Amino acid sequence: MNETPKPNSFRAGPDEDGRFGIFGGRFVAETLMPLILDLQGEWEKAKNDPAFQAELADLGTHYIGRPSPLYFAERLTEHLGGAKIYFKREELNHTGSHKINNCIGQILLAKRMGKTRIIAETGAGQHGVASATVAARFGFPCVVYMGATDVERQAPNVFRMKLLGAEVIPVTAGNGTLKDAMNEALRDWVTNVEDTYYLIGTAAGPHPYPELVRDFQSVIGKEAREQILEAEGRLPDMVIAAVGGGSNAIGIFHPFLDDAGVQIVGVEAGGRGLQGVEHCASITAGAPGVLHGNRTYLLQDHDGQILEGHSVSAGLDYPGIGPEHSWLHDIGRAEYVPIMDHEALDAFQVLTRLEGIIPALEPSHALAEVIKRAPKMRKDQIIVMNLSGRGDKDIFTVAKILGMDM
Amino acid sequence: MTVRMDKRFAAVKAEGRPALVTYFMGGDPDFDTSLGIMKALPGAGSDIIELGMPFSDPMADGPAVQMAGQRALKSGQTLSKTLDLAAKFRETDNDTPIVMMGYYNPIYVYGVDKFLDDAIAAGIDGLIVVDLPPEMDDELCIPALAKGINFIRLATPTTDDKRLPTVLKNTSGFVYYVSMNGITGSALPDPSLIAGAVKRIKGHTDLPVCVGFGVKTADHAKAIGASADGVVVGTAIVQQIAGSLTKDGKAGPDTVASVVTLVRGLATGVRAARLVAAE
Numbered sequence: 295m296n297e298t299p300k301p302n303s304f305r306a307g308p309d310e311d312g313r314f315g316i317f318g319g320r321f322v323a324e325t326l327m328p329l330i331l332d333l334q335g336e337w338e339k340a341k342n343d344p345a346f347q348a349e350l351a352d353l354g355t356h357y358i359g360r361p362s363p364l365y366f367a368e369r370l371t372e373h374l375g376g377a378k379i380y381f382k383r384e385e386l387n388h389t390g391s392h393k394i395n396n397c398i399g400q401i402l403l404a405k406r407m408g409k410t411r412i413i414a415e416t417g418a419g420q421h422g423v424a425s426a427t428v429a430a431r432f433g434f435p436c437v438v439y440m441g442a443t444d445v446e447r448q449a450p451n452v453f454r455m456k457l458l459g460a461e462v463i464p465v466t467a468g469n470g471t472l473k474d475a476m477n478e479a480l481r482d483w484v485t486n487v488e489d490t491y492y493l494i495g496t497a498a499g500p501h502p503y504p505e506l507v508r509d510f511q512s513v514i515g516k517e518a519r520e521q522i523l524e525a526e527g528r529l530p531d532m533v534i535a536a537v538g539g540g541s542n543a544i545g546i547f548h549p550f551l552d553d554a555g556v557q558i559v560g561v562e563a564g565g566r567g568l569q570g571v572e573h574c575a576s577i578t579a580g581a582p583g584v585l586h587g588n589r590t591y592l593l594q595d596h597d598g599q600i601l602e603g604h605s606v607s608a609g610l611d612y613p614g615i616g617p618e619h620s621w622l623h624d625i626g627r628a629e630y631v632p633i634m635d636h637e638a639l640d641a642f643q644v645l646t647r648l649e650g651i652i653p654a655l656e657p658s659h660a661l662a663e664v665i666k667r668a669p670k671m672r673k674d675q676i677i678v679m680n681l682s683g684r685g686d687k688d689i690f691t692v693a694k695i696l697g698m699d700m
Numbered sequence: 701m702t703v704r705m706d707k708r709f710a711a712v713k714a715e716g717r718p719a720l721v722t723y724f725m726g727g728d729p730d731f732d733t734s735l736g737i738m739k740a741l742p743g744a745g746s747d748i749i750e751l752g753m754p755f756s757d758p759m760a761d762g763p764a765v766q767m768a769g770q771r772a773l774k775s776g777q778t779l780s781k782t783l784d785l786a787a788k789f790r791e792t793d794n795d796t797p798i799v800m801m802g803y804y805n806p807i808y809v810y811g812v813d814k815f816l817d818d819a820i821a822a823g824i825d826g827l828i829v830v831d832l833p834p835e836m837d838d839e840l841c842i843p844a845l846a847k848g849i850n851f852i853r854l855a856t857p858t859t860d861d862k863r864l865p866t867v868l869k870n871t872s873g874f875v876y877y878v879s880m881n882g883i884t885g886s887a888l889p890d891p892s893l894i895a896g897a898v899k900r901i902k903g904h905t906d907l908p909v910c911v912g913f914g915v916k917t918a919d920h921a922k923a924i925g926a927s928a929d930g931v932v933v934g935t936a937i938v939q940q941i942a943g944s945l946t947k948d949g950k951a952g953p954d955t956v957a958s959v960v961t962l963v964r965g966l967a968t969g970v971r972a973a974r975l976v977a978a979e
């Protein structure tokens with residue numbers, strides 16, 4: 295009888311110490327503690343401040359372009375011959391992904407706190423671009439840390455950030471991916487505590503980041519829930535999203551968590567397969583540990599050293615996952631499955647040809663799972679998938695892998 | 701709390717000088733060389749040893765300590781081997797306090813209870829775990845104190861008077877004052893600012909206050925030691941090791957000797973500290 299009792303609501307977390315069950319928390323150096331306590335205090339106030347919420351909503355409408363459409367993918371549905379497939383079109387947002395939802399929210403917090411400099415980490419460069427964008431819009435200098443490997447494979451986004459006035463600092467430590475960029479951003483923050491706001495790009499890190507990023511991204515799920523009720527008169531049977539750090543996924547999942555009939559599926563990067571270390575499936579193949587301020591599932595060895603992982607998609611190339619996902623997995627409310635590089639690439643092409651939408655490689659992972667599941671479902675069942683970003687940034691990577699001339 | 705730690709601070713105080721606390725990374729560049737370094741430290745004038753536990757993602761460390769950790773991990777160092785290092789050292793030295801310093805994840809994965817038992821068996825006197833602030837005391841601090849191991853906390857320039865009592869509440873052994881907002885290996889700030897901070901902390905606690913981050917030379921040690929109960933040197937030692945290695949990163953012919961030379965100089969610095977203060 296060791297099973298944890300199911301909570302009354304799956305949407306009440308985290309507790310005041312930032313815990314989702316055993317996950318989350320505040321595992322940071324003392325230098326940063328006063329800062330994250332300040333941020334928490336400011337967030338509590340902003341959350342309940344109608345003026346803050348009004349500004350957020352106004353920028354959502356006029357700057358981001360919200361609400362994003364919920365689109366019935368008719369030809370894909372027909373092609374797969376099963377459940378009806380809807381896309382939540384986050385790729386139509388300003389800057390081309392869901393990342394901007396969080397950046398607009400956090401830059402307003404930075405402004406409230408009187409900070410004058412923004413730092414961010416980025417993997418695919420989508421968060422870096424979104425950060426550079428809001429920094430330009432609000433007149434902040436912005437430094438983006440990006441792994442050297444990612445600088446190379448996401449070159450178009452590096453150029454966009456520079457155009458927007460951000461300084462992009464390549465990080466050569468480790469494999470030069472998102473984890474290393476995050477370490478370097480934390481080092482910058484510890485050094486520049488007085489004036490600097492750390493704009494974390496995913497629903498991970500020390501409390502209150504996982505909570506506030508989730509809250510800013512939950513607009514995705516709130517809209518999707520209303521839109522599907524409007525379109526179909528009922529809730530979907532399944533909601534699917536790709537999981538890197540987990541922000542687009544928790545954003546669409548959270549408003550559905552207490553709808554018992556809605557199955558929740560997170561898709562991790564299976565890379566080249568789960569046997570070795572060439573994947574980023576933290577939940578499927580990792581173990582609980584502590585990194586970057588929170589306890590969560592991590593790719594690590596028996597000595598607690600963090601492993602580097604691999605994914606064709608820079609945005610999923612992270613050895614951890616947001617703590618709320620770890621909790622949702624442990625209590626069984628959500629299911630997490632891996633999708634291999636090649637399956638994501640196939641899905642990328644299917645969508646391009648059938649629907650005329652070039653998806654980013656991150657949501658292509660979610661799409662690959664949809665392609666597996668939809669045919670096994672009844673035609674009156676409904677899947678909502680978060681199409682978190684557009685694929686313009688990935689065309690060079692895809693061309694190289696498919697051996698196509700540009 | 702542990703006898704070794706209190707005795708050592710009392711002895712140093714009786715000599716009218718601050719303690720020299722030396723940090724190196726366990727297993728850098730390999731187990732045997734690093735054991736050689738550890739054994740040589742007390743003779744060179746180190747009063748307390750900080751034994752670094754390598755971690756793949758040292759978020760509060762600069763490049764020198766990061767690379768030391770990478771070298772150690774590459775040579776096969778693990779937490780269990782770092783405990784072995786301490787145990788081997790204890791075979792010939794039962795007086796010098798050993799403080800293990802690092803990040804939480806390897807300890808968490810090892811298992812907190814097992815780690816504490818093994819640390820006691822290896823003769824460890826204290827722990828510094830960078831990513832465990834007071835808000836996380838239930839994880840390791842409380843269990844460590846219950847078993848008689850010191851939990852040494854970092855206080856920083858951002859730890860204001862309002863927060864200091866929280867930070868000091870479960871701290872034992874000594875307080876480690878981080879001289880600046882930043883990572884290890886940064887430049888040393890103005891010693892008079894540091895003296896002010898040490899005084900501020902001493903207004904809240906009777907524990908010895910040691911200062912680290914940025915101390916690299918005998919002159920630094922002398923200047924900081926004028927106000928602090930101890931001076932911590934890390935990056936300079938780690939860089940000395942790095943500079944002594946062969947091209948392929950293996951131990952050089954005088955890796956141990958070059959550390960000894962550096963530490964001797966630093967020891968002269970701390971011994972001169974109070975003479976200056978008295979002037």
Ligand SMILES: Cc1ncc(COP(=O)(O)O)c(C=O)c1O
Nearest residue numbers: 420538539540541542609656683
């Ligand atoms: C389009 C897109 N989707 C998903 C992700 C993964 O991040 P998260 O799991 O936080 O949504 C990224 C990250 O860069 C991205 O660019």
